Amino acid sequence: MGSPSIHLVTRRVHLFVRSSHDLCTTGNCTNCSHLYLLRQHWWEGWYLGSAHVPTVSNASEMEEQDDNQPTTGSPDTSVLEPTKPNLFPQRLWRATRRLLPVNIWQEVKDLCVIAGPVFLSQIMVYMVNIVSSIFCGHLGKIELDSVTLAVAVINVTGVSIGSGLSSACDTLISQTFGGKNLKRVGTILQRGVLIVLLFCFPCWAIFMNTEQVLLLCRQNPDVARLTQMYVMIFMPALPAVFLYQLQTRYLQNQGIIWPQVITGASVNIINAAVNAIFLYGLNLGVVGSAWANMISQFAMCLLLFLYIRFKKLYVETWSGWSWDCLQEWGSFIRLAIPSMLMMCIEWWSFEIGGFLAGLVSVTELGGQAIMLELATTAYIIPLGFSVAASVRVGNALGAGDPEKAKASCNVAIFCTVFFSVITSIFLVVLKDEVAYIFTPDREIVALVSRLMLIFGPFHLCDAMACTCGGVLRGTGKQKTGAIMNAIGYYLVGFPIGISLMFAAKLGVMGLWLGMLICVFLQASFFLTFSLRLNWSKVCEEAQVRAGVKPKKEEAEPDVSQLEISCNGFAMVPDGITQSSSNQCAITSAEVAGAAVLPDAAEEIQGDELLIQEDSANVLVNVVGEVLPVKQLILRRGLALGSAIISLLIGVVIKILTANGNG
Structure with missing residues (x-):
């Protein structure tokens, strides 16, 4: 007899499984599980090209065989295995299903809620440079090359540094906010502000010597000179760029993205207007483009700050400036670099x-x-x-x-x-x-x-x-x-x-x-x-980093301070042992000679566990070693001094090379 069509067999398998399940009156039906496996293996076997698939005609026989088997253990599903196991498409499909969660569509939605606005905000930031390039299109070839090269220099030696350092907040703020240690989020932001501002000094030192670096790379002298002019005008805006990067990390790691989109769109309007005035109205050329870029960066930082301020997005995570922001610079730098x-x-x-x-x-x-x-x-x-x-x-x-x-x-x-x-x-x-x-x-x-x-x-x-x-x-x-x-x-x-x-x-x-x-x-x-x-x-x-849990102590317990009371006989052993009858209670040396009942010991241990659990849930604002004031002043002073020295070195190089060229 010929085999029935695919649609007919599919319908019969579903009806057979459903009718069998309707007869089930218990909450744990082995037959239902077995028949579900029948349907699942039939579908996977047909869809993925298995050579042998169980049919409806032998389903009842398989059910009877299953009833005759012992009920202990998992049901034998060997009769359901295809004759060609471990097909690559089948293994790939099952491996993929194991990786994905059950609520995959909800997770996709949650990810897109963040990814979509981030996509738009990045376009807004990217459009600032695109608009500037469009307005510079009417300039001469040397001027256009100078603007393009200047933007590249700023991105490589400035923007990339600040953006990379701010990415430490992707770890610290996201984990701390997830742990509900909200006030520590504000402290991390303060710490980030101080650190990224210090990195402005070495970036400025590089900016000041842009022309010399380009000449060493055999760049056109006129292009190098105009590029240096553009970069020098842009220099004051570098802290604004760094602070904007920090503000975006501060918001997005709390799941707040739309303020960046709104302020970015506003800044693009400002950027277009300023470029039109400086380049078309005042005919300032490269200088006008540099001033327009600088103003746009300040506007981007300021508008986002005002949005946070007036929408009160900071209330839950900001408790004012704290001396704690001077702590934990090492852990921040170890992530930032x-x-x-x-x-x-x-x-x-x-x-x-x-x-x-x-x-x-x-x-x-x-x-x-x-x-x-x-x-x-x-x-x-x-x-x-x-x-x-x-x-x-x-x-x-x-x-x-x-x-x-x-x-x-x-x-x-x-x-x-x-x-x-x-x-x-x-x-x-x-x-x-x-x-x-x-x-x-x-x-x-x-x-x-x-x-x-x-x-x-x-x-x-x-x-x-x-x-x-x-x-x-x-x-x-x-x-x-x-x-x-x-x-x-x-x-x-x-x-x-x-x-x-x-x-x-x-x-x-x-x-x-x-x-x-x-x-x-x-x-x-x-x-x-x-x-x-x-x-x-x-x-x-992550929970230790967020200040939600303390670090685990690796120290071994002091055995000499412990006493084991077992069946009424006290002894101090060379090592800690445990009675097989579970009748031994560990007590402090201070209660030596006292009788500790098993119920009392259990109550003491329960209280200790409760105290440990409560102490583990205490939120802290500083994780790790807390530096004393004198050491704190010394270390942070050295950091500030190093930053200033790097800028002075850049100034000296600029003066010496200028005299050499002269």
Whole structure:
């Protein structure tokens, strides 16, 4: 007899299982579980290509066999196994299902609630430079090159430093806020303000010597001079840039994102108006563009501060300036420096790539510039999920929920893969047209079209590494990320890319092949590390960092101070032993000779556990060693002195090189 159609068999299996379950009158029906496995194995076997699938005709026989088996233990499901087990698609599907939480759609929604506004806020920040470049389009070639180079110098030696240092708050504030130690959040913000402002001094020292550095790189003297002028005008705005970065971390790690979007949109309007006045109205050229950029950065910082102030977003987490902000600088720096390196290593690599492309030809430089713009734009999408993953994971760990943190990590990675695949396919399909947005030059368009074939898989790997980097920040594992970035970019990607670029004469194509190898290794390592994290251990570390739990003491108990009373006979042993009859009670040496009843001992132990639990839940504002006032003044004074000395060194170099050029 021929087999029935797929739809008929499916319907009969469902009806058979449902009718069998209707006869069940208990809350724990073994037959129902068995029949559910029948339906599940039938579906997976048919859908994934199994050679043998149980049919409805032998379902009743299997049920009778199950009834004749002993009820102890789990039911035997060997009859349900397909004849071709361990098919790769089946194993992949089951492994994927194990990684995803039950409430996956709720987690996707929670991630998108954060990632969406972050995406918009990053676009607002990115548009400030885009608008400035558009207004500078009518300037001469030297002026336009100077503005472009000045913005690159500011980003590499200024903005990237502040943004990286502020990323320490992605760990500290997210975990502390998740642990509900709200006043400590304000203290962390104060500490961050002082530290990032000190880093302005060495950045200013570099800004002052921009022209000398560019001349050493054999840049056009006129371009170097105008770039120096732009950077010097922008210098006072650097603290505003750093403080804006801190404010965004302060808000987003509490799940507050929309203020950045609103203030960013307002700043773009201000930026366009100021550029129009200075460049078209007053014809100030490069100077006008620099002044417009400086004003826009101050406006961005000030508007966000006023929004926080008047909307009272600070009330729950700010209790005023405290001397505690001078404590724990070491723990902040230990997170801030690796965070900065994680960001700057990748950022600097692309800027260096643009410089190397200029050594090949103008066409190669144009193609690299367009690819960099496309990569930056496409990067904003995974950046949103990276921030969302950092916030969700950090909040969950601070709250003591490692399973929720793990679920947020897995769902964020899957969302990133989904959107990055769509983006990659879209750009590869439009590879022959997308370059016309930037230039009509056919040689550059043809080069970009070839590079887009590499950019597709590059973006997928880069997006996964970006989101996994957010997980590392949320868990406080920035040091691992910084080491891997350094190895991937400077020991693997760049050497291969430069070799292919110059030795193999592949030009920019060779550089991007090297970067593709780099991000593939980077994404593989980050993904493996994130999925194999010991979430319970990371959760303990997070709660200690958040000031919710004290550090575990490793000291051994003093056995000499303990006395064991066992069956009425007192003795002081060489080591602590435990009676097999559980009739021994450990008491203090102060009650030697006294009779301690088992009930009293249990009550004492219960009270001690209650006291320990209460003390463990006490929120603290300073974690770790508290420095005395004299030592605190000495150390913070040395930090301030070092920052000032770095600026003075920059001034001296500027004066000496100026006299040498003169």
